[in-house]
Amino acid sequence: MPRVTVRSSLRSRESSSTSTGPDPRERVKDCCRKVIAFMCTQVGVGGLVVSYAIVGAFGFILIETQEEYAALSQIAGTRKAFAEELWTGTAGDVRVNVLDRKAFLKRTDAILKRFQERITLAAKEGYDGRSAKEIWTFPAALMFCLSVFTMIGYGNMVPKTPWGKGVTVMYAVLGIPLYVLYFLNMGKILAQVFRWLYRWTHECSGGQRARITVPSTACLWVLFGYVIGGAIMFGEWEGWNYLDSAYFCVTSLCKIGIGDFVPGARILEPEDGSQTKLVINFVYLLLGMGLIAMCYDLMREDVRVKAKKLKNDVTKAMAELRIRMLLCCGMDPE
16 A cells, blocks of 8 residues: 555656746746847847837837927027017118118128027038927937947938937947858858859859859959949939939948938928838848948958968969079989
């Protein structure tokens, strides 16, 4: 009887342990490992960068649109005050308005000149006539986030609140390493795809099946075509000439970000469709930087192969020169 009791107790413990399943903490750890492993893949990194930009865009919109810009109310008050002064100083005075044309022009010119100086001073401080909600639309905020973590830094949109400036610092500190990871991973996957396409084209054209390296000239042609396509697109959308459009594409893809040309300048024109175009611009620049990473990877491989071939050629030429020198001296090369 005791043996039967012990066996039954052991079976009950085993059944209870199997019914409860694995430790929940191990499940959480295993899930975290899978998520981290996926995020380190090419697809995961690309999705993480896009998600980071979207979350950042909503965050900056929430921060920067809490309060309206003080310059708007100031300029509205200034406009009203100068309109009153213009009326009382000219139209209210019949002698100036009707009888003395020179006095009328002189007085109005002085009033308008002071108004112009006020507007110019406000423009230097960042006033452009738009409210916070008109500036911080979702596509515009998305482009701002892209310019921050890719280190382009156009400078056309800037946070004006203390919270916005602090969040920008933290956003850049966390986003730049993420962008570098995206740059490296996207370069590898695009390089693999382009390498396969180049080899497939080479074999279809009658070439032998051998180890083929994508030449640097092919990479340069891909970049040239991408810049030309972007120049045409931005030229049609933004009203720029093709030289300015190509100039913008190169300075943006090379992360120079001068800021004299920025997409979405006609954002206040609703019929222009600038909001949708800004999203397409975001995709164009993000994909273009991955394309640059691809060309860097392929050109590095091409240079490595050519350097190795050059080394072998130099070694072979030195060996032949040594043999010739020994033969000329009447010595046995062996």
